[in-house]
Amino acid sequence: MPHTSKILLVDDDRLILKVIAGALSRKGFECYKADSVAEALKILKQAVPDMILSDYSMPKMDGFEFRKLVLMDKRWKNIPFVFFTSFGGQELMQQGLNMQAIDYIDKNTPMHLVVSKVSNILNTIRKQHEQSISELGATARALNLRTVPSEAPHIKGFKLDFLYETFEAYPGGDFIDFIDTDNGHTFIILGDVMGKKWGAWFFSFNYLSYIRSAIRLCVLEGDFSTASIVNKINRVIYKDQVLNNVLSTLSLLVIDHETGEIHYTGAGDVPLILYRSAENECSQIKSSGVLLGVASDGQFSEEVIRMEPDDQLIVVTDGMIDFYGEYGTRTSYPLFVKTITPLLGKHNTFELIKAETFSEVKMTEVVDDRSLLFIQKLH
Amino acid sequence: MFESFKYNDYYVVKIKGREATLKNAEKFKEYVTSIIKEGDHFLVISFEGVKYIDSTFMGALVSLLKYALFVKGDIAVANLNKDIYNLFCLVRMEKVIMIYDKLPDSFTGSFGRYSE
Numbered sequence: 001m002p003h004t005s006k007i008l009l010v011d012d013d014r015l016i017l018k019v020i021a022g023a024l025s026r027k028g029f030e031c032y033k034a035d036s037v038a039e040a041l042k043i044l045k046q047a048v049p050d051m052i053l054s055d056y057s058m059p060k061m062d063g064f065e066f067r068k069l070v071l072m073d074k075r076w077k078n079i080p081f082v083f084f085t086s087f088g089g090q091e092l093m094q095q096g097l098n099m100q101a102i103d104y105i106d107k108n109t110p111m112h113l114v115v116s117k118v119s120n121i122l123n124t125i126r127k128q129h130e131q132s133i134s135e136l137g138a139t140a141r142a143l144n145l146r147t148v149p150s151e152a153p154h155i156k157g158f159k160l161d162f163l164y165e166t167f168e169a170y171p172g173g174d175f176i177d178f179i180d181t182d183n184g185h186t187f188i189i190l191g192d193v194m195g196k197k198w199g200a201w202f203f204s205f206n207y208l209s210y211i212r213s214a215i216r217l218c219v220l221e222g223d224f225s226t227a228s229i230v231n232k233i234n235r236v237i238y239k240d241q242v243l244n245n246v247l248s249t250l251s252l253l254v255i256d257h258e259t260g261e262i263h264y265t266g267a268g269d270v271p272l273i274l275y276r277s278a279e280n281e282c283s284q285i286k287s288s289g290v291l292l293g294v295a296s297d298g299q300f301s302e303e304v305i306r307m308e309p310d311d312q313l314i315v316v317t318d319g320m321i322d323f324y325g326e327y328g329t330r331t332s333y334p335l336f337v338k339t340i341t342p343l344l345g346k347h348n349t350f351e352l353i354k355a356e357t358f359s360e361v362k363m364t365e366v367v368d369d370r371s372l373l374f375i376q377k378l379h
Numbered sequence: 380m381f382e383s384f385k386y387n388d389y390y391v392v393k394i395k396g397r398e399a400t401l402k403n404a405e406k407f408k409e410y411v412t413s414i415i416k417e418g419d420h421f422l423v424i425s426f427e428g429v430k431y432i433d434s435t436f437m438g439a440l441v442s443l444l445k446y447a448l449f450v451k452g453d454i455a456v457a458n459l460n461k462d463i464y465n466l467f468c469l470v471r472m473e474k475v476i477m478i479y480d481k482l483p484d485s486f487t488g489s490f491g492r493y494s495e
Binding site: 045046048173192194195200245246247249268269270271288289290291294295299318322328329330331332333334368 | 380397398400401402430431432433434435437438441442445462463465466469470471472474475
């Protein structure tokens with residue numbers, strides 16, 4: 001979803017509120033107007049803006065008292081705060097800046113410069129923020145804390161690939177992995193921890209560690225059943241004090257290299273899309289399991305998919321079925337299926353899907369991190 | 380952001396606004412948790428007017444359901460629009476949480492969905 005910066009304007013002079021809000025709105029900002037501190041506090045309880053622009057001098061409660069209240073509340077204290085005033089006294093300015101206001105704007109400043117200044121402040125903050133995210137990401141990579149591999153493995157007789165895109169440059173709750181066993185099986189893991197950004201990413205790393213260990217242990221014991229493995233993972237997570245309130249979807253597949261069969265078990269995941277080349281038809285494969293960690297018995301089923309040459313299988317996380325459009329954000333699996341269907345059965349289906357769903361234009365419609373797995377049986 | 384009221388034998392929590400997302404999920408958890416702690420263990424969450432729910436909010440909802448069940452209560456949802464209802468069914472949430480078309484006359488109690 002394209003981000004519109006929201007600015008809370010606080011001034012007892014309604015004409016000034018109207019003029020500034022008009023100028024900022026014309027440049028694409030969304031403005032909340034408050035003609036008193038009491039009104040501003042009411043607005044803050046409903047929505048957190050990207051910046052607060054407040055007058056110093058107001059009846060009843062002034063801008064300094066307002067600033068103190070904002071600083072005392074953990075939800076609001078980090079919102080960039082700028083004083084907007086007609087008083088140019090050095091002392092007042094200093095007082096404002098001492099209260100961690102990041103700047104002040106003189107009311108006599110021409111309106112186009114006010115708009116430029118607001119834009120510059122927000123851009124600077126955004127850049128600093130992006131740099132912090134980038135540094136954190138680099139640290140995570142240096143520690144080898146990956147929730148998505150760099151590439152898919154090569155499996156004889158199959159084309160296997162994936163697409164992954166973060167949301168607003170944050171790693172999110174999606175996790176992907178491939179585990180090759182010594183006896184001709186490849187496990188494919190696609191999951192999505194419910195939540196967004198760093199919190200979800202942290203737990204997705206924990207989840208993935210659990211799942212990797214569970215698969216390795218089960219394989220060592222000769223258990224290749226996806227339903228059995230997911231059931232064991234679920235039972236552990238259900239009892240885990242840290243993870244049992246963090247929920248996750250999971251699509252677990254295993255490809256048998258010898259037979260070409262794929263076994264699949266899902267936990268609260270989006271149905272798979274299967275394209276049958278011989279019939280030139282698509283169908284959906286639903287699993288019965290509920291989200292990991294919800295119940296001790298997750299009701300996990302195991303579907304067996306016999307892949308024939310040129311059959312294609314698509315596995316996605318729910319970020320792929322969320323869209324931001326003219327009427328706001330919505331979730332529509334049928335719309336996603338409708339988008340994907342004409343691309344299936346081509347010699348370059350994966351590339352077509354990438355171009356269609358991960359294009360720059362589509363990125364403006366994204367509201368979550370998104371993952372897609374592509375499996376095709378070759379001749 | 381939310382409003383609540385007693386209705387017959389249960390409590391109703393209405394989500395105000397068109398989206399139930401990361402932005403209001405934490406407050407929703409705090410809000411509903413405080414209602415449960417005050418002794419109202421059976422709740423119906425009304426999504427009337429809500430057009431979109433994200434996975435963070437859904438996670439919060441399931442987490443609250445687990446808490447309600449832990450204290451021998453239950454949580455159901457009502458007034459889901461078509462997209463949200465379809466999403467709940469798509470990810471098997473209907474096995475986890477009771478879904479009513481509209482606010483029921485009485486809370487029919489747990490399905491006994493959980494085998495411990």
